Amino acid sequence: EAGVAQSPRYKIIEKRQSVAFWCNPISGHATLYWYQQILGQGPKLLIQFQNNGVVDDSQLPKDRFSAERLKGVDSTLKIQPAKLEDSAVYLCASRKGLAGVSTSYEQYFGPGTRLTVT
Amino acid sequence: GQNIDQPTEMTATEGAIVQINCTYQTSGFNGLFWYQQHAGEAPTFLSYNVLDGLEEKGRFSSFLSRSKGYSYLLLKELQMKDSASYLCAVGDSWGKFQFGAGTQVVVTP
Numbered sequence: 001e002a003g004v005a006q007s008p009r010y011k012i013i014e015k016r017q018s019v020a021f022w023c024n025p026i027s028g029h030a031t032l033y034w035y036q037q038i039l040g041q042g043p044k045l046l047i048q049f050q051n052n053g054v055v056d057d058s059q060l061p062k063d064r065f066s067a068e069r070l071k072g073v074d075s076t077l078k079i080q081p082a083k084l085e086d087s088a089v090y091l092c093a094s095r096k097g098l099a100g101v102s103t104s105y106e107q108y109f110g111p112g113t114r115l116t117v118t
Numbered sequence: 119g120q121n122i123d124q125p126t127e128m129t130a131t132e133g134a135i136v137q138i139n140c141t142y143q144t145s146g147f148n149g150l151f152w153y154q155q156h157a158g159e160a161p162t163f164l165s166y167n168v169l170d171g172l173e174e175k176g177r178f179s180s181f182l183s184r185s186k187g188y189s190y191l192l193l194k195e196l197q198m199k200d201s202a203s204y205l206c207a208v209g210d211s212w213g214k215f216q217f218g219a220g221t222q223v224v225v226t227p
Binding site: 040 | 151163166205207212216217218
């Protein structure tokens with residue numbers, strides 16, 4: 001079974017530029033998550049999708065971050081404009097279970113995109 | 119919301135046992151997960167507890183006490199490859215995870 005795929009693996013941009021990350025979850029996984037992990041910290045949830053709907057985006061800085069999962073499969077996360085403090089690893093994860101129905105399933109993580117904003 | 123605490127770093131020698139504690143305060147608990155994360159890599163799932171007690175998986179065991187808001191991960195017969203960050207995560211009824219900051223385990227020869 002193929003794992004969660006993400007691209008690019010690394011990205012360096014200047015502040016005020018825009019950037020987009022792509023994620024393809026494990027086949028059949030309805031729930032998809034985007035996390036931000038700053039060095040030395042645990043992953044922080046940015047947004048949770050179930051199929052193509054948003055379950056939770058309470059911690060997404062909506063003035064500069066946006067995410068979509070139009071067909072309920074792959075997803076993109078965009079930052080526009082980027083700030084220095086956005087430098088982090090952006091992790092995508094997927095989970096088999098449906099939110100609110102089944103909760104015993106673990107999340108599977110992709111390799112992440114390391115973003116450096118200069 | 120959730121508040122999750124775990125030690126920042128622990129050091130142990132090869133072949134020893136290390137116990138990583140995790141305490142949490144939560145408004146909606148539905149499972150405690152442990153992940154291992156090697157430097158520069160994605161977190162990988164280790165264990166899951168939803169009921170009180172001990173779950174054993176080879177060299178790794180995890181314990182949960184819901185009344186105390188407490189879990190631990192026990193790593194036995196430590197190997198050099200176990201040097202990594204160990205993340206405690208609390209799941210809610212919507213499958214949302216709140217992660218702790220991680221405990222860096224350093225295994226020395």
